[in-house]
Amino acid sequence: MRAMDTTGDERIGVAPLGTVRVRGTVEAVGAGRLLVRTEGLVEVHDREEFLAGTADRAIAALRTSDEDRVTATADGGFVVAGADSVRALGSDGGTRWVLPHDPWHGASRAHSAPAVGPDGRLVSVVVPVLEPDKAKAALVYDGEPGRNYTWDDLLLLDAASGEVVGRQQIRSLASAAVQSWSPDGAAVVVSCWTAWQSWSTWWAxxxxxxxxxxxxxxMHALAGFLPGSRVLTQRFAEYLFPADDRDELAVYxxxxxxQTALLDLAELAVDPEEDEFSSAEVLDARHVLVPGRVHPEGGAPQTRHWLLDADTLRPLGRLDYPAPVGEDITVLGDGTWLTREGDDRLHRWRLGSAGSPQAGTR
Structure with missing residues (x-):
């Protein structure tokens, strides 16, 4: 049954701020910096220089392997999660410390990137834990006979030494994990996807x-942080259980x-059974952006972006772009965001009327 294509359909203007050609993916990492990932290489760039097309070279760079998951530190270094260890590197490429752990299950690569706290003092990371006693193992995992795992550990590490300063077992056997610190550093939130058990999310x-x-x-995964010590989460229709068929956003x-707010994303759908909502991003203190792929009756699938009220998750309208956009959104933390066109063009936007001054394109 098709929903009426009316909720959130009011058009909201956006202003273009420039376009840049880029290879790889781009991630905002705070302090006016971007993390740019291409195959085998991670680079840190000044945000404004990079988006203006004037960045001559990276602030910091690191060659990586397929098994590595990498995040940057504020002083030009990196924290790298590998298949069986976490290590920190200085801006000169030298190793600061290495923390060995049991090898990840199911693949010879890290399942989770570390997260560095806002003040740079602590690093959070999810690690697997082997269990010698099969009777105590997490029964959900039987993918590697003779190698038993119990539930994963969430670790807090001293960023300077790698010392474990906090450890908590979490009920996950993560095939994927995402984590981030609240902007004030008062909490770290981690979401883990466990086979046949969906997402589980904790805050510590x-x-x-x-x-x-x-x-x-x-069944809700971390999506971002809102003012007032609130976390935005997203649920995906995974069809793991009876009636497990809804996409929704919730604030905790x-x-x-x-739970302080909830939105069933079917309110934005044209065809609730087919439409997909891949992510949600906190744009600023007042707004959340939601991209989606909808299927108008009799027409080709369309990518649409909606703007929501950050307090209530009430849909405010649909963004009216003057250029093609995809489902990927990169929020920059200053009220602007990036969308991708094709394989190599990033457009930068802000809310407002069309026709604002536009920077040059490289």
Whole structure:
């Protein structure tokens, strides 16, 4: 049954701020910097120089292998998760520390990138844990006979030394994990996808004893942070269980664990059974961006972006772009965002009327 194509259909103008040609993926990493990933290479660039097409060279760069998951530190270094260790590198490429751990299950590569706290003092990382006693192993995992795992550990590490300062077992056997710190550094949120159990998400707080678990939720993955110690999460229709067929957004208070807002994304859909919503991004203190792929009756699939109220998740309207956009959105943290056209063109936008001054294109 098709939904009426009316909710959130009011058009909202956007202003173009420039276009740049780029290979690879781009991620905002704070302090006016971008992380640019291409095959075998991670680079850190000044955001404005890179998007203006005037960046002569990277601020920092690191050659990587297929097994590595990498994040940058504020001082020009990197933290690298590999198949069986986490290591920190200085801006000169030298190794600061290495923390070995049990090898990841199912693949010879890391399943999760580390996350560095806003003040640079702590690093969070998810690691696997082998269990010698099969009776104590997590029964969900039987992919490698003779190698038993129990539930993963969430670690807090001292960024300078690699010392484990906090450890909590989380109920996941993650094939994929995403994690991020709240902007004030008061909490770290981690989401893990476990086969046949969907996403599970927890939030924890550094404390004198190391780490204290504050709360969590199931079947929702981390999407971003909102003012007032709130976390935005997204649920995907995975069809793992009866009636598991809805895409939705929810906001939780990190202190109380209370759900404070909820949106069934079917409200934005043209065809709820076919339309897909791949992500949600916090644009600023007042707005959330949601890209989706919808299927108008009798027409070709279309990519659309909606703007939501950050407090209530109420749809405000659909963004009216003057250029083609895809489903990928990169929010830059200053009220602007990037969309991709084709394989190598990034457009930068802000909310407002069309016709604003546009930078040159490289």
């Amino acid at each position: 707080q550094p404390c004198a004893e190391g780490m204290r678990m504050l709360g969590g939720t199931w 208070d990190l202190g109380s664990g209370e």
